[in-house]
Amino acid sequence: MQKILFVCLGNICRSPMAKFILQDRVNKAGLADKFEIDSAATSSYEVGEDIYPPAREKLKEHSISSNGHSARQITKADYAYYDRIIAMDNSNLKNLEKLLGKDKDNKISLLLDYTDEPRDVLDPWHTRDFEATWKDVNNGLDGLVRDLGYDELSRS
Ligand code: 4NP
Numbered sequence: 095m096q097k098i099l100f101v102c103l104g105n106i107c108r109s110p111m112a113k114f115i116l117q118d119r120v121n122k123a124g125l126a127d128k129f130e131i132d133s134a135a136t137s138s139y140e141v142g143e144d145i146y147p148p149a150r151e152k153l154k155e156h157s158i159s160s161n162g163h164s165a166r167q168i169t170k171a172d173y174a175y176y177d178r179i180i181a182m183d184n185s186n187l188k189n190l191e192k193l194l195g196k197d198k199d200n201k202i203s204l205l206l207d208y209t210d211e212p213r214d215v216l217d218p219w220h221t222r223d224f225e226a227t228w229k230d231v232n233n234g235l236d237g238l239v240r241d242l243g244y245d246e247l248s249r250s
Contacts, residue, residue, distance in 0.1 A: 095128060095129070095130060096128060096129050096130070096177060096178075096242055097129075097130045097175065097176045097177045097178070098116070098129065098130070098131050098132075098176060098177065098178050098180065098238075099131075099132050099133065099134055099168070099172055099176040099178070099179045099180070100112040100113050100116075100131075100132075100133040100134075100180050100181075100182070100205070101133065101134055101135070101136060101168055101179055101180065101181045101182065101186055101190065102133075102135065102136070102181070102182040102183070102186055102215075103135060103136055103137050103139070103182075103185070103186060103189070103217075103219075104135050104137060104139050104140040104143075104146075104165065104219065105133055105134055105135030105140060105141075105143075105165035105166060105167075106135075106140045106143050106144070106145055106146040106149070106163075106165050107145075107146050107149045107217075107218050107219055107224075107227070108149075108182040108215055108217065108218070108227060108231065109133035109134065109135070109182060110133050110145045110149060110160060110163050110165075111145075111149050111152070111153065111227065111228070111231050112133065112180070112182075112205065112231050112234070112235065113131050113132060113133040114145075114153055114158050114159070114160045114163075115153070115158060115231060115232060115235060116129070116131050116235055116238075116239075116247075117129075117131050118158045118159075119235070119239070119247045120247065123244075123246055123247055125244070125247070128244075132176075134166050134167060134168040134169075134172060135165055135166065135167050135168065136167070136168060136186055136189035136190060136193060137167065137189070138167050140165040141165055141166060141167055142164055142165060142166075143164070143165045144163050144164065144165075145160045145163045146219075148218070148222075148224050149218070149224060149227075151224070152224040152225065152227075152228050156228075168190070168193060168194070170193075170194060173194045173199075173201065176201065177201065178201055178203065179201050179202045179203075180202075180203055180204070180205050180234075180238065181202065181203070181204055181205070182204070182205055182214065182215040182217070183204070183214035183215060183217065184204070184214055187202065187204065190202060205230075205231065205234035205235075205238065206230065206233070206234050206237075207237075208234055208235075208236075208237025208238045208240075208241050209233050209234055209236075209237045215227060215230040215231060215234065216230050232249065235247075235248075236248040236249055236250050
């Protein structure tokens, strides 16, 4: 079982996109029993909120459902429970350290570290460009699933 938690600032755009896209790939490949995937925020700003409508629309364009989301803030119990905690940008990493302390189990990484071009995932809250974020997240997921040994879940 691979237990993966995606993390961003608000848990209404980037990390839910990563969660729903990876869950969709996993479901389509018949691997749902091998993965547990969730997402969380570093902040409490949007706790209880649904996915942000433009992020929902971007997923819908690709026939990916995003039902049942409710933003939540990461906890120390999440750090203990999940195998990999995958952040969207460097400011998320700083906030995670404040919330959780040092990454003593080496579980925390950045999504685009799994690509040939490591950098922050573009933040659509600021750019308003949900297509660019869609591309970043999918590229990161391609690398992540290969790193996990599930090449069949990668588009490349
Ligand atoms: P997310 O986007 O971290 O990708 O969910 C944001 C959502 C809310 C805020 C910032 C980014 N905010 O400042 O409220």
